Amino acid sequence: MSTSGSDTGDLSAISSPGMVGRGHELAALRTALSDPPAIVLVEGEAGIGKSRLVQETLATRTSDRRQVLLATCPAFRQPFTLGPVVDAIRPAAEDVAGLGLSGLAGALRPLFPEWATALPPAPEPAEDAAAARHRLFRALAEILDRLNIRLLAVEDVHWADEATLEFLLFLASRPRQRISLLVTYRPGEIAPDSLLLRLSSRQPVGVARLRLTLEPLDVAGTANMVSSMLGGEPVSDEFATFLHDRTDGLSLAIEESVRLMWNRADLVRRGSSWVRHRLGEIDVPPTVRDAVLERAVRLGPAAQAALRAAAVLTDPAAEDTVVEVMEPAGDPASRLVGLAEAVGSGLLREDPRGLVSFRHTLSCRAVYEAIPAPERRAMHRRAAHVLEGVTPPPVAQLARHFREAGDTTAWCRYAEQSADLALASGDGATAVVLLHDLLTNGVLLPADVVRLTGKIPFGLLTGRDRYRELMDALRRVLATGQPTPGEAAEIRFQVARLLLQMEAFAQARIEMERALPDLGHNPAEAARAMMFLGLPYGTTTPAAEHLRWLRRVAQVPASMAPVDQLSIRIGRASGLLLLGEEEGWAEAALIGDDAATTAERLHVTVGHLNVGHMALIWGRYAEASRVLALGVGLAEKYQYRKLRAVGQVTLTQLDWLTGAWDGLAERAGSLATDEDLLQPVSRLAPAMVTGLLHAARGDQDRADECLRLVLEQADRQGGAEYSVEPAGALAKLRLGAGRIDDVLQLTDEPIRFIEGKDTWIWATELAPARVEALLMTGRVSTASDLVDAFAAGVCGRRAPAPHAALATCRAILAQHRGDLLSAADQFALAAEAWQGLPQPYDALLSRERQAGCLLRADRSNAALPVLAETFQGLSALGARGDAMRVMHTLRAHGVEVKRPSWRGGRRSYGDQLSPRELDVVRLLVGGRTNREIATALFLSPKTVARHLEAAMRKLEVSSRTALAVRVVEAGVVTEDPAGDDR
Structure with missing residues (x-):
């Protein structure tokens, strides 16, 4: 029996990642080791892929595998003397009696007591400790020579004890050295007086030397690595960028994040590539979290306090800011020393401007989430008060800190300022998040609600929950009875806009008609309300009545702001074209190809998508293709994800x-x-296009069900x-x-x-x-x-x-x-x-x-x-x-024609879940009934029941509950499916 964890139905589990983005380093390493002796140093931060590079290198040495010794230095608080070398030699030498060891090997008895009967007697005590250690090193080197070892690979040498480092120096400096050394380490965790610096800085005579510094993967490398874990299938550019931004291209973080998302059913197929179901935040994988916290706990108390302060600040901050946010206990000098230690650990970094921040996003989140909530609130409050003294004030950071500190008044003030700056700079998506948060969670006066709602670029609002939350917030304000008639009209106008975005056109029309009589104080909104009433949606009103509204809108004052004029022009063009009026094309021709401000860009994008849809209805397909390409291009350029999806819907119709x-x-x-x-x-x-394709391909039953x-x-x-x-x-x-x-x-x-x-x-x-x-x-x-x-x-x-x-x-x-x-x-x-x-x-x-x-x-x-x-x-x-x-x-009629041999056809999935069965099962685990599943997937309840029966048969269970449990246990989906916010 097998299950499927993807929408393609043919991938039951993710694979270990392939070797990605290290071709140059791998080739250089193999070349260096092909001509011994050589000393190869591989450096890079934790999780960068040093061990994988070593594994790939050793895997190719199939002919001389017995001549390779691999040692690993564990992260013990008190490492054992020569422990990594001893642990590597012990399994490699099964019978030391036959190695022909000299009497010098007796010095190995304390390290290998289990070989006591096979080793020569212990030599006389040495004159001093240095002589004893030198004798021990010579004995270890002898046993390596007798074992014919040609490559000693030692990983994580930054954790090695001093004796192990001295032994590596001893091997590297021996005359007629025959053993190559391959060592890996983290530069950020090497003590200033570490012997490893001698190994990395000196090149013995006659020994080739190579130093490789591994860098994080870029976006393309991230995409390739994820693809290698998903059966070679491509991943979307958006997902690859999202994952790279949050993992900083660290191989371990990428791998563990993908596994975590897979286990939570957060990876799905969209078309021909893998995407994440929601592109919001990313959870810290337990492996990454534990590794970060383990590194943090090895630092002193002041350094740990610096890490917590940097995690609360999140953004790069000046040294004195970090010091002030740290716990008040202790003098500033000791706190500064702790900050220096935290930077020296490699968890924090200092950029050329002298600003301190975490080296990686996931490390920051791991530390932040480990801070107790009361302490976190206090640190946010200190951060807010410190940053208020900065010129110019970092309003986005202040809004976040005051919010987390529980200061609602200050949060609202700075959040609005931050949203205004985001809108002015073209970052509409950030403005949406800030304003939505304010309106749904802040304590606001009706006038504040009117002002803030009017700033939201509704075209960028995504996620069903966000729509519902904002709608509920606006209706709550209306229900209080506190707004003046003018304020109530403006709030109703925004409710109508929101309903329009939700495509509830009939309800939107009702709210707009209620709002219009009291909008006289706001000519722009009154004009936009009239323009909306001119759209032939959600009503059986004759076209003449809609035209009356649209022609009335044409008489709006010329003094109106350019963005309002643009919005009304686009609305008029859409309404006229929907009504079949030729003059709509003249209006559409006035829409520019781009704009300077965020609001205007959004309107222009919407305008082109609307005109493209109208051109489709009219049958002007070349025009539709051109305008839709322009609109979708703008949506991609400015990251208007919802508008891009809407444009793709119309392009799908055009393709049909x-x-x-x-x-x-x-x-x-x-x-x-x-x-x-x-x-x-x-x-x-797109659901209708699916049904039409079924019909054209001769599957009348499926076509009928889908279209019905x-x-x-x-x-x-x-x-x-x-x-x-x-x-x-x-x-x-x-x-x-x-x-x-x-x-x-x-x-x-x-x-x-x-x-x-x-x-x-x-x-x-x-x-x-x-x-x-x-x-x-x-x-x-x-x-x-x-x-x-x-x-x-x-x-x-x-x-x-x-x-x-x-x-x-x-x-x-x-x-x-x-x-x-x-x-x-x-x-x-x-x-x-x-x-x-x-x-x-x-x-x-x-x-x-x-x-x-x-x-x-x-x-x-x-x-x-x-x-x-x-x-x-x-x-x-x-x-x-x-x-x-x-x-x-x-x-x-007597004409012989060859029956076509079409490729493809409906695929058989055997005992794996088909894509549609996976869709049904995911919604089942999410708690939906058969009828609710049918509505979401454009299926009939009977078809849903058939898919569930097939899934139960394949997974050998006899009930819906057992099916839900089985798919959760198998990792196909989770009990907490991903939400709406991609």
């Missing part, structure tokens, strides 16, 4: 429409289940506009299955919504299926009226997709009238219209219908070449189900 299907199922599946960055409405589109669940989810969101596309997609699928009544039922309400709202530009997916179903039930005049209304609704609009759908509707009408040749011509025109977008799949389906009309008109000579071309096109696209249908038609 334009036939870029390679890898699309994985991209769409990843976005459809991304609950961290995407709201439910945004996840509908998408439609149900869309209906639950409350806005009829969400249901138009999935209703059209599902109607098209059921039309092909002959379920005509279903088609009429599915399209009835959406088409009435479009008619009432007069937004025919939205009818591209819906109208052809509706027209054909009406004709098949004999409602010819109704179908004709629908086509006429569609034509009038898109007349004069440069909207290629609706016009292509209109051409298809006209061809369907012609076919129903029995005018087959005319219908064939009409379908050919429709195919050209679709291909011009380009939308190759619909173009090919129109070609198939063109050929069908020609066949029925006995024009097989004209039909069959068209049909053969269609078959090739559908096969190349990957539309298996449609290609097979066309193949059968060709064969029925």
Whole structure:
């Protein structure tokens, strides 16, 4: 039995990391040791990978492995004399009696009492201790020579006792030396008077010498190391950067952090690469924590106090600042000495500016978390008071220190100042964190709430919990009854903005309408409220009413701030284009490619993503591709993670429409289940693409289930506009299955919504299926009226997709009238219209219908070449189900075609959990019911039950509880799944 710990279902456990980023050092080390004798010194801080480099080197010496001796110096408080050398020799010499040792070897009896019967008698006592030690060294060297040792590798020599270091010096300085030495050590832990400095500074005559200093891995090396632990699969650039920033490229910290995240089910597959489920903070792995605290406890009390002070300060700080934050006990001079000792230990470092900080982030956190809470609060208070005297004041640090010290008033003051600085410098993400924390945890007056909420760049807010927390905080203020009417209106306006970000458009409209009458004192917000009411979301209001609001917004004062003008222009462009108004393109053309301030950059990014989505609806795919690339590029440049995900959703739709299907199922599946960055409405589109791909590839049952669940989810969101596309997609699928009544039922309400709202530009997916179903039930005049209304609704609009759908509707009408040749011509025109977008799949389906009309008109000579071309096109696209249908038609008319051999297909996972089973099990462990799991994953409860049954069968358990326990024990998931904040 095996389980899977990844979304690919084929990786049951992580591996030990490969040798990454040390190729140059490894080659140099091997070269040096290939020509003995040599002395090789490998230095680097703890966890840098010295031992791994030694292991890789020794692993290649397969032919002379018995000629290699490996010794390790343990971190004993009182190391044993020559202990590392003795412990290495003992297992290497099983029978010393046969080594032909001289009488000198009798000096080894005290070190090897178990060999007493095989060693020569002990020699006469030496004249003094130095002579005795020299005799002992000669005896040890003799036994190494008799064992034919050619390489002595000694690790962690910084912990070696003095006798061991003297022995290494003795070996290195011997005439006719035949043994090479390979030693590793941490430079930061070598005492100033250590004998190791003599070994590293002197080069004996005739002995090659090499010193290697290992540096931390860079981001690329970090990514490669993590990849080597995950079966060679790539990791996302974002995750690699995140991990590198928090581990500083230390190999041990990287490895242990990945193992910890794996054990907590915090690593998942997104598309083709591994990512972390949440990119917030990283826990200190126990191995790293213990190693850091063990190093700290070996320091004196003053040095440990300096470590605690530096951990509380976190940021680089001046020496006198660290000294003042240390415990008040003791005079400043002794505290300064303790700081010097802490820096000398290597845990702290001093940069060229004279600022002190921890060398590594995880070390800092390990020490910080070990400080008792009362002491920590007191140190934060001291840090805050010390830093208040700095000019200019470090407001971000002051906000953190006062918060942790429990001084709410000072925290709020400095946090707002810090957020303002972050916004001014373009760091919107930091501002979001600071302002969200203030609004949800601070004690604020209504006026403060109004001011602070207005500063939040809502487009950067991520995580479901953050939305809920902020919404609750704003509603609590309203519930107190303390705000004035103007303040209440501004808070409601912000509530509406928040609901808009959560895609709860109907609720947002209600709040905006309540706020607008009392926003007269704030023209910018009043204009933005009107602009929002002009967006045709969450209401059945006719387009004319929305246009009235949008045209009213066009009259806003020119004195309005540039950022407000930009926001309103983008909103107007989006609203006009959604309503099918050509003037929206003129507004969209005024959006710049970038901006200078954080707020303007955010608006410009949102604007391009909005316009890209509108271009998709209109069928202007080249424009959509260009604008979306610009928007997603800005989102990546400025780290707008949520906006990047939203842009990727639209790009996924564009890929479906334009036939870029390679890898699309994985991209769409990843976005459809991304609950961290995407709201439910945004996840509908990639889920729908998943269903459409199932349909094109001939899996009608899966397609029907997926599209039906998408439609149900869309209906639950409350806005009829969400249901138009999935209703059209599902109607098209059921039309092909002959379920005509279903088609009429599915399209009835959406088409009435479009008619009432007069937004025919939205009818591209819906109208052809509706027209054909009406004709098949004999409602010819109704179908004709629908086509006429569609034509009038898109007349004069440069909207290629609706016009292509209109051409298809006209061809369907012609076919129903029995005018087959005319219908064939009409379908050919429709195919050209679709291909011009380009939308190759619909173009090919129109070609198939063109050929069908020609066949029925006995024009097989004209039909069959068209049909053969269609078959090739559908096969190349990957539309298996449609290609097979066309193949059968060709064969029925005597044309032999070879059945395509598509690569891939649904994978068998054997006794491993499939990706979907893993998704279901993770949510099960998180405490969700079958229905809740179904909602999150766009599955039916029955399908969820089937996945759970399959998982229980594979893991040989008989209940949901046992399944949850088994996957937690196996390390597939944890009982505390990662939260929303990536």
